[in-house]
Amino acid sequence: MHAVLHExxxxxxxxxxxxxGAKGRRARTTGKTYEELDDAAFLQLxxxxxxxxxxxxxxxxxxxxxxxCIWLVERMGREVDGVVDARLDIGxxxxxxxxxxxxIQLSTIARQLDALGYPxxxxxGAEARDLRRKEERALIARIGVAGAIMANxxxxxxxxxxxxxxxxxxxxxxxxxxxxxxxxxxxxxxxxFRGALASLRSGALHMDLPIAIGLTAGFVWGTVNTVMxxxxxxxxxxxxxxxxxxxxxxxxxxxxxxxxxxxxxxxxLAPSTARLVRQEDGEVREVxxxxxxxxxxxxxxxxxxxxxxxxxETGESALDTxxxxxxxxxxxxxxxxxxxxxxxxxxxxxxxxxxxxGTATRVGRLMQAVEEASRRRAPVVALADRIVPKFVxxxxxxxxxTAIGWAFVDVWAGLDHAFALLIVTCPCALGxxxxxxxxxxxxxxxxxxxxxxxxxxxxRLSHPAVxxxxxxxxxxxxxxxLLQWLGADEAKAxxxxxERSSAHPIAQAFVAALGGAVAGEAPVATAQRVSQTTGGGVxxxxxxxxxxxxxxxxxAQRLQVPELATHPFVxxxxxxxxxxxxxxxxxxVTSAAGFGDPLRDDAEQSVRELQAxxxxxxxxxxxxxxxVAEVGRRLGLPEAACRGGATPEDKLAAVEExxxxxxxxxxxxxxxxxxxxxxxxxxxxxHGGAEASLAAADVFLTRPGIxxxxxxxxxxxxxxxxxxxxxxxxxxxxxxxxTLAMSGLLTPLIGSILMPFASLTVVTSSYRSRTFPxxxxxxxxxxxxxRGR
Amino acid sequence: xxxxxxxxxxxxxxxxxxxxxxxxxxxxxxFDDLKTPGLRMLLDDTETKARPPEDxxxxxxxxxxxxxx
Numbered sequence: 059m060h061a062v063l064h065e066x067x068x069x070x071x072x073x074x075x076x077x078x079g080a081k082g083r084r085a086r087t088t089g090k091t092y093e094e095l096d097d098a099a100f101l102q103l104x105x106x107x108x109x110x111x112x113x114x115x116x117x118x119x120x121x122x123x124x125x126x127c128i129w130l131v132e133r134m135g136r137e138v139d140g141v142v143d144a145r146l147d148i149g150x151x152x153x154x155x156x157x158x159x160x161x162i163q164l165s166t167i168a169r170q171l172d173a174l175g176y177p178x179x180x181x182x183g184a185e186a187r188d189l190r191r192k193e194e195r196a197l198i199a200r201i202g203v204a205g206a207i208m209a210n211x212x213x214x215x216x217x218x219x220x221x222x223x224x225x226x227x228x229x230x231x232x233x234x235x236x237x238x239x240x241x242x243x244x245x246x247x248x249x250x251f252r253g254a255l256a257s258l259r260s261g262a263l264h265m266d267l268p269i270a271i272g273l274t275a276g277f278v279w280g281t282v283n284t285v286m287x288x289x290x291x292x293x294x295x296x297x298x299x300x301x302x303x304x305x306x307x308x309x310x311x312x313x314x315x316x317x318x319x320x321x322x323x324x325x326x327l328a329p330s331t332a333r334l335v336r337q338e339d340g341e342v343r344e345v346x347x348x349x350x351x352x353x354x355x356x357x358x359x360x361x362x363x364x365x366x367x368x369x370x371e372t373g374e375s376a377l378d379t380x381x382x383x384x385x386x387x388x389x390x391x392x393x394x395x396x397x398x399x400x401x402x403x404x405x406x407x408x409x410x411x412x413x414x415x416g417t418a419t420r421v422g423r424l425m426q427a428v429e430e431a432s433r434r435r436a437p438v439v440a441l442a443d444r445i446v447p448k449f450v451x452x453x454x455x456x457x458x459x460t461a462i463g464w465a466f467v468d469v470w471a472g473l474d475h476a477f478a479l480l481i482v483t484c485p486c487a488l489g490x491x492x493x494x495x496x497x498x499x500x501x502x503x504x505x506x507x508x509x510x511x512x513x514x515x516x517x518r519l520s521h522p523a524v525x526x527x528x529x530x531x532x533x534x535x536x537x538x539x540l541l542q543w544l545g546a547d548e549a550k551a552x553x554x555x556x557e558r559s560s561a562h563p564i565a566q567a568f569v570a571a572l573g574g575a576v577a578g579e580a581p582v583a584t585a586q587r588v589s590q591t592t593g594g595g596v597x598x599x600x601x602x603x604x605x606x607x608x609x610x611x612x613x614a615q616r617l618q619v620p621e622l623a624t625h626p627f628v629x630x631x632x633x634x635x636x637x638x639x640x641x642x643x644x645x646x647v648t649s650a651a652g653f654g655d656p657l658r659d660d661a662e663q664s665v666r667e668l669q670a671x672x673x674x675x676x677x678x679x680x681x682x683x684x685x686v687a688e689v690g691r692r693l694g695l696p697e698a699a700c701r702g703g704a705t706p707e708d709k710l711a712a713v714e715e716x717x718x719x720x721x722x723x724x725x726x727x728x729x730x731x732x733x734x735x736x737x738x739x740x741x742x743x744x745h746g747g748a749e750a751s752l753a754a755a756d757v758f759l760t761r762p763g764i765x766x767x768x769x770x771x772x773x774x775x776x777x778x779x780x781x782x783x784x785x786x787x788x789x790x791x792x793x794x795x796x797t798l799a800m801s802g803l804l805t806p807l808i809g810s811i812l813m814p815f816a817s818l819t820v821v822t823s824s825y826r827s828r829t830f831p832x833x834x835x836x837x838x839x840x841x842x843x844x845r846g847r
Numbered sequence: 848x849x850x851x852x853x854x855x856x857x858x859x860x861x862x863x864x865x866x867x868x869x870x871x872x873x874x875x876x877x878f879d880d881l882k883t884p885g886l887r888m889l890l891d892d893t894e895t896k897a898r899p900p901e902d903x904x905x906x907x908x909x910x911x912x913x914x915x916x
Binding site: 125128132146147148149150191194195198199202206230234238 | 851855858862865866869873874876878879880881883886
């Protein structure tokens with residue numbers, strides 16, 4: 059990367075890094091060719107042609123985080139002939155590129171960005187994002203107009219409040235206020251009237267209804283009084299209400315958007331290319347996955363995920379199917395075996411013949427189940443909305459009582475006071491109470507690596523519930539490790555030598571566990587005549603000794619003994635739900651190794667803390683039942699709470715069954731969890747999870763481990779406490795207002811002092827509460843680091 | 848004092864011009880990204896000559912590109 063910078067005279071980058079105070083960061087380059095970006099199919103999907111013959115597209119860039127990144131990306135764009143424009147949005151981590159196809163290809167630009175340490179991905183959420191952008195622009199426009207109107211109506215109100223003036227001026231200011239308020243109500247405030255109407259029609263009353271009542275009351279009575287040239291006009295109050303409430307609405311919209319944007323970026327990371335093998339000459343080419351058709355032959359290298367459902371043509375390898383089935387152990391596969399999209403090829407190169415692509419794959423069908431499950435989920439009424447029916451009824455009854463009571467004195471006075479009551483109870487503070495408190499909490503949570511999509515999830519999370527954990531990747535680390543060694547230690551060096559050259563996951567786990575221990579003792583011998591049997595084991599000569607490492611069946615076969623399944627080593631390891639591997643030296647079984655998926659360090663303590671919060675912890679996994687039972691035993695969970703061998707459909711059914719008895723929080727990471735995540739009261743997707751589970755979940759955690767789950771539940775409870783406190787504040791304020799209005803003491807002046815005061819209390823209470831506190835240690839948050847904060 | 852009848856509508860006219868300008872800027876995406884422009888203005892604007900794409904392609908090869916950042 060340094061070379062690239064120097065060649066272009068871009069060393070100013072380093073000054074900028076210092077200017078930003080950013081930590082030194084190792085740039086990651088992938089060296090991909092990005093050929094697929096030049097494909098006509100790709101351009102049609104992701105790029106837009108412009109009238110002048112140039113094209114533009116949006117790319118998601120991994121790793122952009124600071125001012126220096128903006129400078130580099132936008133600078134390189136201008137330096138390269140053929141690139142018309144490059145603009146980076148640091149918040150969304152996307153770059154908008156415009157280029158001239160006659161001079162440069164998109165793949166060249168992408169390779170360039172990659173060389174700088176910003177691997178580029180086609181941005182997949184553009185359509186949904188554009189829609190949200192349009193909505194946000196409309197709301198900002200409304201806020202601006204409402205603000206301008208409020209300021210001018212207030213100026214006129216100030217003149218009116220300030221004292222006596224000639225009647226023609228008074229009439230002028232009153233009519234002026236009326237004319238100015240009309241657009242504020244009719245255009246800016248229309249969102250509330252539309253919301254109120256919809257809530258009346260659906261029968262689910264929410265906050266928009268009392269807001270609409272208050273606004274209507276103020277506007278109607280102000281107009282009546284203006285026309286009749288009597289009483290108070292209330293237009294300044296109405297204009298202020300519209301402005302403040304729109305700001306509350308904007309805050310709500312932004313919090314929803316931030317989490318959705320982040321989820322969509324992760325979508326863009328899904329593999330976008332496949333290596334297509336051309337039938338005629340065997341040439342391999344990168345193409346967009348959308349171009350793959352059934353019958354195509356694809357090359358899948360070790361470490362890549364399989365892009366389509368199909369059958370293996372050539373090659374033998376181990377597959378990680380945990381995404382699809384939850385099974386944590388690698389599956390051996392050879393020619394003729396079926397493979398599924400989304401599984402990862404672990405060991406060596408495969409050629410597969412595609413049979414189903416896109417939505418026809420098993421993953422695609424699962425995604426449809428996800429959509430269906432989330433549609434079926436029953437809506438939960440938000441805390442603040444639950445008091446709306448009572449609130450509206452009480453306000454209307456009190457207004458009526460005021461009107462009737464005062465009518466004995468004077469009919470006009472009765473109407474004046476009744477309308478004053480309706481206006482002063484317009485739930486400005488109440489309307490802001492929830493969005494502000496939730497927004498503050500979600501913002502803090504994001505700083506701790508917990509991304510919450512929408513405030514209702516936080517409310518639901520504050521209740522005790524059944525917490526269902528998927529095993530792979532959540533409770534355990536999701537990888538194979540050497541957990542136990544039985545028998546003679548001297549065989550370790552021999553095993554290491556025999557396994558060193560293999561890419562098999564078991565072999566790699568051997569090397570990872572023994573590499574450090576053995577290297578210090580003696581020079582490692584080299585193995586000769588290494589022969590591997592897929593699904594069996596390894597045979598090799600090390601320093602003239604014959605070493606056999608493999609499954610009991612394989613070792614028994616090689617040693618020509620009837621069976622080894624009853625060997626004490628094997629029995630001991632199987633009892634602990636570990637995968638046994640036997641080691642034989644010179645024809646004698648000397649040692650055995652047990653492999654398993656180790657528990658996360660924080661798992662046990664976090665489970666205790668969850669139970670202390672009143673939650674019931676259960677395990678629901680696609681992994682082997684014996685393995686699940688063992689994990690449950692180590693966590694101290696009752697046997698009935700642990701279920702293994704569950705298919706995605708079983709998981710969905712189990713969640714729906716548990717939902718009959720109360721709230722269910724599902725914590726998972728794989729595609730196999732996605733439908734269950736969508737069906738649960740709250741779905742929580744953990745670090746490193748599949749894109750499908752991110753889309754289905756309400757919350758996703760960017761930090762590994764399950765400690766963030768505990769933090770999330772605690773924070774949610776604190777946030778809901780703040781919401782409740784805010785609601786109490788605003789109800790208290792309303793009581794004062796109602797009392798004043800009923801006793802006939804309320805004037806617009808008092809109202810316009812009370813109202814901002816109440817809103818200010820709510821704002822302060824929301825932003826000063828510590829819902830997701832930073833821990834005392836200085837553990838850096840993944841999220842904050844990514845955003846360069 | 849009757850000059851108010853002239854001055855206030857005039858003031859409102861000016862306000863509506865400001866509102867119009869605001870609406871224009873919203874519609875043209877001035878409020879879409881509130882973070883990047885603040886950082887962008889820190890960067891100097893020195894012009895350099897454009898490079899032909901082949902040169903860039905050569906630079907972007909992994910051998911010369913990989914390294915520390």
